[in-house]
Amino acid sequence: MSDAIKADKVLDLKGLPCPMPVVKISKGIKTVEVGQVVEAITSDPGSLADFPAWARTSGNEIMETIQDNGEIRFFVRRKA
Amino acid sequence: MENMEQQLTDLQARLQAIEGRAQSNKLSMIVFSGDMDKVLASFVIATGAAAMGMEVVMFFTFWGTPVLRGKGKKAGAKDTMGKMFGAMLPKGTCDVKLSKMNMAGLGTAMMKRLMKKKNVASLEQLLELAGELDVGIYICEMSMDLMGFKREEIIDYPSLTYCGVAKFLEEANDSRIQLFI
Numbered sequence: 001m002s003d004a005i006k007a008d009k010v011l012d013l014k015g016l017p018c019p020m021p022v023v024k025i026s027k028g029i030k031t032v033e034v035g036q037v038v039e040a041i042t043s044d045p046g047s048l049a050d051f052p053a054w055a056r057t058s059g060n061e062i063m064e065t066i067q068d069n070g071e072i073r074f075f076v077r078r079k080a
Numbered sequence: 081m082e083n084m085e086q087q088l089t090d091l092q093a094r095l096q097a098i099e100g101r102a103q104s105n106k107l108s109m110i111v112f113s114g115d116m117d118k119v120l121a122s123f124v125i126a127t128g129a130a131a132m133g134m135e136v137v138m139f140f141t142f143w144g145t146p147v148l149r150g151k152g153k154k155a156g157a158k159d160t161m162g163k164m165f166g167a168m169l170p171k172g173t174c175d176v177k178l179s180k181m182n183m184a185g186l187g188t189a190m191m192k193r194l195m196k197k198k199n200v201a202s203l204e205q206l207l208e209l210a211g212e213l214d215v216g217i218y219i220c221e222m223s224m225d226l227m228g229f230k231r232e233e234i235i236d237y238p239s240l241t242y243c244g245v246a247k248f249l250e251e252a253n254d255s256r257i258q259l260f261i
Binding site (some may be wrong): 015016017018019020022023025026027053054057059060 | 130132198
C-alpha cells in the first residue's frame with residue numbers, strides 16, 4: 001500500500017451510493033486550500049468512473065487511486 | 081494592408097458574435113413526469129451536475145408540478161376541478177408513486193424501504209441538497225393555473241421562480257445540456 005501522499009483531509013464516504021460521493025467530494029475539496037490534498041474513501045464501484053470525470057470537469061486532479069478490499073481511496077489535489 | 085485591417089475587424093466582429101452564442105456550463109432540465117423514479121433520476125442528475133461545477137436549472141411542468149407541493153401547506157379556496165386535481169395528484173415528494181410496479185402503493189413503499197436500506201438518498205434529502213447546491217427551480221405557471229394549484233401550497237425553496245416557456249427556452253438556449261424527463 002502506498003502511503004507516499006499525505007492527505008490534508010480525509011473524507012469517509014463508505015456506504016454512500018450515487019450521487020453522494022461526488023457531491024461530498026465537491027463540497028469537501030472546497031474546505032482545503034488550492035494545492036492541498038483530500039483523501040476520499042468510497043465503497044461505490046461507480047465512483048471509479050465518476051471521480052475522474054468529476055475531476056476533469058471541475059478542474060481538480062486525482063493523484064492516485066488505490067483499490068483495497070472493496071474500498072476505493074482517491075487522493076485528490078485541489079487545483080481550482 | 082488596409083484590406084488586412086478590414087479583414088481583421090470583420091473577423092473580430094464574427095468572433096464576438098460566436099462567443100455571444102456559446103453556451104454556458106449549464107444544465108437545463110424539464111421535469112414533466114410526476115413519477116417517483118423519474119423525479120429521483122432528475123434530482124440525482126441535478127445534484128450531480130451541481131457537484132461537477134455546472135449551473136443547474138430545473139423546470140417543473142405538468143405532472144411534475146404537484147411534486148413541489150408542500151406536505152403541510154394549505155391552499156385556501158379552490159374550484160371543483162382544482163379540488164379534484166388537488167386530491168388526485170401527489171401532494172409533494174413523499175406522495176409520488178413509481179411508474180412501474182407500484183402495485184397499489186405496495187411497490188413504492190417497498191422501494192422506499194430498499195432505498196433506505198441501501199443508503200440511497202430520498203427525494204426529500206435530494207431536494208434539500210439541491211437547495212444547498214444552488215439548483216434553480218422554475219415552476220410552469222400555466223400548469224399551476226390549469227390544475228388549480230396555489231402558490232401557498234408550494235414548498236419553501238431557496239431559489240424558486242414561476243415562469244412560462246420563454247424562460248425555459250432562454251435557459252436551454254444558453255445550456256450545453258438540455259434534458260426532458
